[in-house]
Amino acid sequence: MKISPKHVTYILIILIIAVGALSIASAYTGTGFSHDIPSSKYYDMSSSDILSKYKDTNCHVEEKATCTKVVDGDTIYLDNGKKVRFVGVNTPERGVEGYITSKNFVQKLCLNKKVGLDIDDSKHSDKYGRTLAVVIVDGKNVNEMLLKEGLAEIMYMPPSEFYPYDWANSNTHVADTHSSSSSHTPKSTESTTSSSSASYVGNANSGKFHESYCSSVSKMSEGNKVFFSSRDDAVNQGYVPCKICNP
Numbered sequence: 001m002k003i004s005p006k007h008v009t010y011i012l013i014i015l016i017i018a019v020g021a022l023s024i025a026s027a028y029t030g031t032g033f034s035h036d037i038p039s040s041k042y043y044d045m046s047s048s049d050i051l052s053k054y055k056d057t058n059c060h061v062e063e064k065a066t067c068t069k070v071v072d073g074d075t076i077y078l079d080n081g082k083k084v085r086f087v088g089v090n091t092p093e094r095g096v097e098g099y100i101t102s103k104n105f106v107q108k109l110c111l112n113k114k115v116g117l118d119i120d121d122s123k124h125s126d127k128y129g130r131t132l133a134v135v136i137v138d139g140k141n142v143n144e145m146l147l148k149e150g151l152a153e154i155m156y157m158p159p160s161e162f163y164p165y166d167w168a169n170s171n172t173h174v175a176d177t178h179s180s181s182s183s184h185t186p187k188s189t190e191s192t193t194s195s196s197s198a199s200y201v202g203n204a205n206s207g208k209f210h211e212s213y214c215s216s217v218s219k220m221s222e223g224n225k226v227f228f229s230s231r232d233d234a235v236n237q238g239y240v241p242c243k244i245c246n247p
């Protein structure tokens with residue numbers, strides 16, 4: 001049988017459709033987290049309406065920039081060239097139920113607005129080069145909002161300065177990351193002194209210790225603080241010095 005140019009065109013079209021279907025079928029779904037919150041829930045709400053539901057965060061703005069693009073519910077681009085991954089949280093991937101709602105929620109709060117970043121001191125970026133941070137809008141923690149609204153799940157990946165369980169509520173979903181690294185994290189029960197006499201404060205999640213006056217200490221959850229009377233005591237228990245205060 002002689003194959004005409006017309007037949008070749010048909011074959012190419014079929015191949016393109018087949019490859020596209022295969023790509024959709026094998027699309028990346030991350031942890032598989034999804035939710036059924038409709039976008040209409042926030043349709044008539046302004047960003048001010050949403051922000052007014054939350055208290056000011058105790059996280060500190062280390063730098064500011066304008067959000068130029070929202071990739072999905074946990075990743076944004078800034079006009080300073082940074083790609084930011086919301087630390088401690090995970091939202092539905094493209095093609096997974098809930099993707100649009102989570103993305104639209106972040107767009108309403110962040111897109112074309114100046115946002116603040118509290119960058120993770122324990123791990124500044126992920127393997128894709130994205131800056132790991134808490135995103136702050138008008139003094140409010142957007143990472144926390146995503147969790148409490150049910151638009152994201154907790155994805156705690158130590159070492160991290162932040163403990164997202166503190167932002168969650170009883171209904172928040174927790175990602176199964178199959179991570180064993182937490183088993184190597186120093187435990188808070190190893191504290192050797194009381195908070196009143198401590199010269200150094202360790203973070204049981206990050207494995208770092210700080211001078212008591214270090215700015216990182218004020219960001220820690222009380223449950224993660226470990227108190228030491230001496231530098232040697234902290235080092236002997238496996239903690240490493242903070243790069244900010246250099247204890």
